[in-house]
Amino acid sequence: MTTDEADMWAGAGDAPWTGRVADPPVCIPEHARCGFTVMSTLRSQVPPGVMAYANYGKGVTFWESADDAGRFVNDFQHVVSADNYWFTDRGICRAHEGGMLKKNGESDLSDTECQLAANYGLTTKYVRSLVQPRYAIPVWNFVELGHPAAPESDGTITGPQIRGAVWSSIINGARGIIYFAHNFGGPCLSYNLLRDRCGDGVRDDLAALNEQIGRLAPVLNAPFVDGFARSEGPVDLAVKFSEDNFYILSGSTQNQQSDVTVELACGKATEAEVIDENRTVPITGNEFRDTFVDGNTVHLYRIRGTDGCALP
Structure with a gap:
């Protein structure tokens, strides 16, 4: 790690640096901005291959x-x-x-x-x-x-x-x-x-x-699948594909309860497993619904198989 938050304590600029960190005077002159100089100097001190x-x-x-x-x-x-x-x-x-x-x-x-x-x-x-x-x-x-x-x-x-x-x-x-x-x-x-x-x-x-x-590291390190799932509800979605299964990662984007519909672009699955929640949700017409009880709610879904989806 070279340093922390030089954008805040040194600012965005190429002025000379005194070598001080966060404790004025940081830049020369004192009220100049030298964050780029700080980062360039510290980066040059990192050994090759590190x-x-x-x-x-x-x-x-x-x-x-x-x-x-x-x-x-x-x-x-x-x-x-x-x-x-x-x-x-x-x-x-x-x-x-x-x-x-x-x-x-x-x-x-x-x-x-x-x-x-x-x-x-x-x-x-x-x-x-x-x-x-x-x-x-x-x-x-x-x-x-x-x-x-x-x-x-x-x-x-x-x-x-x-x-x-x-x-x-x-x-x-x-x-x-x-x-x-x-x-x-x-x-x-x-x-x-x-x-x-x-x-x-x-x-x-x-x-x-x-x-x-x-x-879930193998899933999280697998490729994203853009376009497989979407929702107009108050959630963020990301989709991963790992070992012939789709994984939908979803999190609430509002501090209140909401019922969310997720639409799938393809497939013939009839249910989605909700990981670590000991339940499944039915998929009908390539859609499923679930409840997000508050702004901290996260649901992780596994959809088994790829039947009906053309994958790259």
Whole structure:
């Protein structure tokens, strides 16, 4: 890892760098912007054959032009990520932050618009849109595990919210997940909340989530199948094809219950297995319906066989 959030503490610019990180003066002159210089300098120090990784923040995702954000994303590392903590950062709901992605900066976001698992997928999708050429750089995404910010007014994430955020990231194309495992605020301060009592409230949920992702790794690493499934309901969908089965990954995009219809482009299947939920849903006329009880709901479906579908 070269460094973290140089887009925020150094800004988008080519001014000389003092070598200081986040602690002024960073650039020369002091109020100049030197983030590109920072990243170029640190990238040059990575030995040949070693993967270079960097994480960015609100500069890339909200504040900078697409050209400047794209330069950070494309020019200085092999793998890139971003950290937008939608569930626990109250400031992210402001018009010039999260409102930039969801409302073009026209207004603040309400709590129900802002504190939403689908927004982690929105961050992933935006960073992926900056990658040129398309798919050239894998995009990972950060999800917090506790109460990362010092202000008590900021939130503490729950286990169901973590699961929704992680799967939203994966559905929208994240090729890796990184957990922010520090509590800098809240009632239980910790530098590694998964190794002490501060993580007691989410540890079991996180272990189950990681086990599920690990078990489904062959599916998640398989090709996407664009166009196989669609829905006009409030869900994000992604389709994978693995070992002669289609897998539909779906997550709610609104903080309320919804009944969703999913339409399939082809096939003769009569039911879809809902993975790890001990149930199936019937498929009639290449459609099936299911209920998403809240904004954290994720359903993963397996449709067995390819009869009736012409695959590339």
